[in-house]
Amino acid sequence: MLKLKLLFAFMGVVITNAVCADTLKSLDDQQLSQVTGQALLNLNYVAPGGSNPNANIGFYRLGLEAVLELNANIKKLQLGCGGVKGTGCDIDIDNIALTGITTSTAQGAGVGTDFKLTNPFIEFAIQNPDTAATRTVTGFRLGALSALGIMNIGSNGDLNTLADDTGINSLSGDIGVRVTNANLTNVHACTLGVSSSGNSCIGGNLPLIQLNGTANVADYSTTLINNRSSTFSLTKMTAQASASLLGLKLTNVNMNDIPYSTVHQLLVADTDSNGNLIATSNAYISSQSKNIYWQNVSDKTWSSNAAQQGWWISIPQTQFNNLNITQDVFLSAFGQAIPGAIFGTPVNLAPVDLGQMPISNCYGNLKFC
Template sequence: MSRQKIKLLALSGFLICIQTAQANGLSQLSDEELSNIEGQALFNLNKTDNSSQGLSFYRLGMEAEIALNANIKKLQLGCGGSKGAGCDIDIDNVALTGITTSNAQGAGATTDFILNNPFVEFAISNSNQASTRSIEGFRLGALSALGMMSLGSNENTSTLTDDTGINSLSGDIGVRVTNANINGINITLIGTANARVNDYSGTIIADRSTSFSLTGLKATARLMLGGFIPVPIDLQLTANMNNIPFNTAHRLQVSDVNGNPTSGAYLSLQKKDINWQNIATGQWNNIAAKKGWWLSVPDTQFANLTMDGSGVRLSALDAIGGILGATVDIPAMDLGQRPVNNCYGTLKFC
C-alpha cells in the first residue's frame, strides 16, 4: 500500500471521528471550563506541609489495588551504620498471603495480601530553598492493607528453643489479643492452673528489639489444688508476660478486629525521627518513626492462641500474691503459632 493511500485512510478516519463527536453533541470547552472538570488518574501527587516538624511531605499515590503473594527468605534492613552493630529489621522467612487459619500444605498459595492505593512519600526540609532543601526520609505505604504476614518457623509449639522469625525489629505494632488460653501452668506446692486471657490491646514500640512484653493482662484462672481429690478454684488475676521473644510471633494478621482492612501501615527510612501522617484519617501519628528503618502496623490481630504453660513454673508466693490482687509475672512461653504454609508443590521455602 502506498504512502498516499495510507494518508488518505488516516484523514478519512479523522474526519469520521469529528463527525461522530458532532453527532453525539460534544462541544468545545474553554480553559476556565476545563479547569472545573475533575477526573480520576492512575497516579496523583500531593504536597502536605507540617510546620511543627519543619517538613513538607510529597506523596505519589497510585489509584489501584495490588494483590500480592510473596516469600522472602531473609529480610535485613539498616544493618550497622551510625547505630552500630545489629540491624533495624532482621527477619527470617517472611510470607505475605491472604488471611487463613489453616496449617495445611500450601494453604496460603492461592491467597493474596491486598494493598489498596499504594504510595511512596518523601519528607523534605527547606522545600522552598533550592540550595538547602534536603530529603529527610521516605516511606512506602498504602491507604489500607489486609492480609497475613507469616514469619519464621515453629515445629514444636510447646517450646521456644526451635522458633525462628523476627531476630530484631524497629517499629510500632498495634496488637489485639483475642481468645487466648494458657494451659497447665505449674505452681509449686499447690497444683496446676489454666488461664483464659481477656481480650487485650496495646502498642509495641521496638527499636532494634529482640523481645516485647504484654503488660496489664486480665485473666480468669482455674487453679486445681493438689491432693487425692483436686479442688478447682476460679480466680481473677492481673498478669504481665515479659520478655517474649519476637521470634515466637509467627502470624501477624494485618486487619482491624472485625477482619476489615486497616489503615496507616508503612515501611520507612529516615535520617531523624519523623511523625508521618495517616493519610486515611489525616491525623499525624503520635508515635514517631525513629532514625533508620521503621515498620509501622497500627492493627494486628493475635486470635485463638492456645499456649502450653507446662514449662512455666510459678512459686506459691507468686500465686498467693495473685490471689490477693498483686500482679503476677508470667515467664515467656511459646505463643503456639505456626506460620501459614506458602509452598507451591515441591518448591521449598518454608
C-alpha cells in the same frame, strides 16, 4: 501488502463508527466544573507549619488510586545494618510470606490468597523545602491507606519449644497488637498450702488440695515500640480462671522478654463493631536520617509515635489470635493467689512458644515452605 491494506481499512471503519456513535462535544467552564473524575496517580504536598509537628520539614507524597494485591515470599530481609547505630540491623527477618487471610494449615494454603494494599504511595520528607540551596531529603517511606492480610514469618517445627523457632531476629518500629482468644492451659491453685518457688504446692502440716484448670486471657491491646529489639513484653493482662479454680480472676498477668522469633503470624487487620475483620489503616515502612512524625493518610492527623532514625516499620493494628500458652502456673488460694488476684499482685509467666505456625505459601516444590 494486501493484508496491511485490509487491516488499515478495517481499523478505519471501526474508528469511524466509534466516533459517529458518540460524537465528542466541547464543554464550557461551567459544564467542566460539574464533571468529576479520579486520576490513577495523585500528588500531595504538606508544608511545614500548622499542625505539622516536624521542624521545617515538608512532605511530597505520590499515591496510586488502586488496590495492589500481593502474594510474595522473601527469603531474607535485612535493612539498616551497621551504620551510626553500630553492629546489628534495624530490621532482620528470615522467611516472610505475604498472603491473604486463611486459617488453613495445608500445604500451599496461602498460594491462592492475596495481601491487599489499598492506595499505596511513596513519600519523601524534605528538610528546608522552601530553600533551594539547603533543602535535603531527610526521609522516605512506602505505605498504603490500608492493608489487609497476614505476614507469615519464619518456621516452627515443634509447637512446644522455643529452641527451633526462627523468624524475626531484630525489629525497629511501632506495632499495635491486639491479643484475642489466648489461653493459659496449666493453671493450679493450692488450697490450705503455699506455693513453693512458684512451681509446686507444699502443704506442711495442713491437708493439701491442689485445684487444676485453665484461664482465658481477656482481649488485650498494646503498642510495642521497638529499636533493634529481639524480644517484647505483654504486661498487665487479665485472665479469668475456669470454674474448677473457683472462678479466680488474675488482674496482673505479665509475659516479659518473649522472643520475637516465636511470632509466626502477624494478622494485619482491624475489627469492626461486630467483630468482623477489616483492613488496618496507615501502615508503612520508612527510612529517615532523624526522627520524623509521618502523617496518617486516612484522616490527615499525625502519628503519635515518631519513626526513629534508620529503618522503621509501622503497623498500627495487628492481632495475635488463638494462642495456647502451656506452662505450669501455681497459685496459693490461702496466701498469695486470691489476694494477689484481687489486689493485683503480678503473675509472671515465662516466655513460651506461642503455638503459631506460618501459613504454607509454597508453589510446588519451591522453597521456602
